[in-house]
Amino acid sequence: MLTSILEIGQRLRNRELSPVELAKDCLVRIEKLNPALNAFITVTADLALQQARQAESEILRGEHRGPLHGIPLGLKDIIDTAGIRTTAASALFKDRIPTQDAEVVRRLRNAGAVFLGKQNLHEFAYGGSSMISFYGEVHNPWDPAHIAGGSSGGSAAAVAAGLGFGAIGTDTAGSIREPAAQCGVVGIKPTFGRVSARGVIPLSTSLDHIGPIARTVSDVALLLQAIAGFDAEDTNSVDTPVPDYLAALQVEAKAARIGVPRKFFYEDLGAEVASAVERALAMLRNLGCEVREITLDVPTDRTLQAAESYAHHREFIQRNSEMYQPETLRRIRSGENISKAQVEAAQNDLAKVRTGIQSIFSNLELLVTPAVPIPAPRLAELKQDPDLLRPRELVLLRNTRPFNFWGLPAISVPCGFTGAGLPIGLQIAGPPWSEAAVLRLAYAYEQATTWHKREPSCASRL
Numbered sequence: 001m002l003t004s005i006l007e008i009g010q011r012l013r014n015r016e017l018s019p020v021e022l023a024k025d026c027l028v029r030i031e032k033l034n035p036a037l038n039a040f041i042t043v044t045a046d047l048a049l050q051q052a053r054q055a056e057s058e059i060l061r062g063e064h065r066g067p068l069h070g071i072p073l074g075l076k077d078i079i080d081t082a083g084i085r086t087t088a089a090s091a092l093f094k095d096r097i098p099t100q101d102a103e104v105v106r107r108l109r110n111a112g113a114v115f116l117g118k119q120n121l122h123e124f125a126y127g128g129s130s131m132i133s134f135y136g137e138v139h140n141p142w143d144p145a146h147i148a149g150g151s152s153g154g155s156a157a158a159v160a161a162g163l164g165f166g167a168i169g170t171d172t173a174g175s176i177r178e179p180a181a182q183c184g185v186v187g188i189k190p191t192f193g194r195v196s197a198r199g200v201i202p203l204s205t206s207l208d209h210i211g212p213i214a215r216t217v218s219d220v221a222l223l224l225q226a227i228a229g230f231d232a233e234d235t236n237s238v239d240t241p242v243p244d245y246l247a248a249l250q251v252e253a254k255a256a257r258i259g260v261p262r263k264f265f266y267e268d269l270g271a272e273v274a275s276a277v278e279r280a281l282a283m284l285r286n287l288g289c290e291v292r293e294i295t296l297d298v299p300t301d302r303t304l305q306a307a308e309s310y311a312h313h314r315e316f317i318q319r320n321s322e323m324y325q326p327e328t329l330r331r332i333r334s335g336e337n338i339s340k341a342q343v344e345a346a347q348n349d350l351a352k353v354r355t356g357i358q359s360i361f362s363n364l365e366l367l368v369t370p371a372v373p374i375p376a377p378r379l380a381e382l383k384q385d386p387d388l389l390r391p392r393e394l395v396l397l398r399n400t401r402p403f404n405f406w407g408l409p410a411i412s413v414p415c416g417f418t419g420a421g422l423p424i425g426l427q428i429a430g431p432p433w434s435e436a437a438v439l440r441l442a443y444a445y446e447q448a449t450t451w452h453k454r455e456p457s458c459a460s461r462l
Contacts, residue, residue: 005165005219006246009067012059019059019070023052023114026072030116030163033458037139039148039158041077041087043117048072051114058112067222067246069112074167076155077118078125079210080199081105088201089123089133092316092323102199103234104168104210104227111226116164120154123328125170125203126309127151128178128393129382132325137379140183141456142421146376149179149396155213156183162459166214166223172203172305174372174400176211177412181371181425182396184414184454186446187213188220188439189400191432192354192407193238195224196231202312204305205236206350207404216452217413217443221245224435240433248436249443255288256365256441261296265369265399276416276424277370280445284368287444291368296360299353299405303338304346310335327389350405357406361431366441369399371412371425399427409435413442414451423451 011017027045034040055070075081078088080098082105087093101109108115120138122130130138130153138153140146141161148157152169156179159167169176171189180187188211195210202208212223225246230239260266260281269277285291313332321329360367373395382389403410408429415426426445430438446452 004216005071005214005222006067006216008165009069009071012070013064015059019052019055019114020049022070023048023072026116026164029161033161033163036144036458037141037157037161038120038136039138039154039161039163040074040117041089041120041135041154042085044084044115047084048114048116055112055114065110065112068108068226070114071166072114072116072164073108074116074119074155074158074164075105076121076152076167076169078121078170078201079105079168081115081118084118086118086201087134088125089121089135090324090328091134092320094134098199100199103196103231105199107227108168119158119167122151122153123325124201124313125151125172125175126328126331128174128397129389130154130179131379131382131389132327134325139379140376140422141458142184142423145380146378146422147182147382149182149376151175152213153179156180156185156187159183159185159213159215160456160459162455166212166219168223168227169211169213170200171209171211171404172207173404174397176209176213177400177410177425177427178372178396180213181412182376182423184423184451185213185215186217186220186411186413186442186452187211188224188411188435189403189409190224190228190435191409193236194409194433194435195227196234196237198231198234202308204308206304206308206347209404217439217446218246218249220411221249221439243436245436245439248440251440255290257290257292257363258284259292259294259360259364259367261294261367261369263295264298268373269370270374272418273370273373273375273424277426280415280426281368283445283448287448292364294360294364298402301346301349303342304350306335307338307343307346308335310338353405354407357408358431365430365437367429369427371399371427372396373398375418375422375424403429408432409438411438411442413446415449416451417454
């Protein structure tokens, strides 16, 4: 049975478990399962064992750094790591070795985490399937014939299969929550500006969010605690207090007023997704929540994201366009002819949207939607008809994308499985800086259900 960071961390602190043996176990699992899942691009076995030995020595000396000390984690391969290649799943960066850690990596190092390696993704994070990668597609641990979601597909697949106890991903349109939902794990996108994006290869600087993926709500709370906080060198970082997220889970969840935006978010759902989410809403009512149906104006324009993506890649494309996967190049070039005036208008609209959405919470505390409208598609289906890939990804990301525009904290938690055994996710979101409230309701729901206790057969066989 796979175990949580919270439980493992306590055993490490009590010296009931060796960080070295824990790291070795994860590396064995990676060796056995990664060939089928393709979740990791680079496995840093030597570094992991070195960090584990250091953690063991420190803990034995009574120098315990906290709940992540000695915990093996993975990093999406778009997050810079000093001295370790960071490829963004692209041939363009296959030999790129950063000289500095991203801020989130620095914070995790300070927390004593053990780094297992860099995880596969959709090339340059520009997609929701993790099928377009120089290193090959990621496979879903629940059924390798299906996608793992994206763009943080490798991170979600690795966590679900027990190839590490958590991961750090990025989310521009749902790239943490969508693969978390597809792989039956928990993923949270915090408020825009809560976690530094410095040292992360950008897709769209106005929409990029950094956040954790893990097996349980308490585990993502621990990871978020370690990486959240102001970074003076990141222009989008906001200097606002960071609460104790784990302590917030222990506070009894009050009878929250929950908004259910049926229009848009609940339309055209797969039948099994719709049923699972209705059962989840019934559970929330049983937990004392007041559930109200509401209407939201949902932003769907992708002008700013397209323009910012092209702006970042312009010089690379001019020099080495052949190094991109053709589909990624096509997507990036969709922003080529967007004018400066259009960008400024889109930026103004974004600012208005982010201010305007806050009014919805004058009478509500949280929003609840399906995380992803449909179960994970089959890889063969999307390979057979490549023209279907982007439209299908847009469906997969439909319910998560608006929360990037709004900049609101949002989490995906498991809320069921299809008859074929594929996971289904529930999305819970709140007003700016309300990660504690979002986590609290997600935790209350998780504890009232057993979905998070299931594990894919590939994990239980080891």
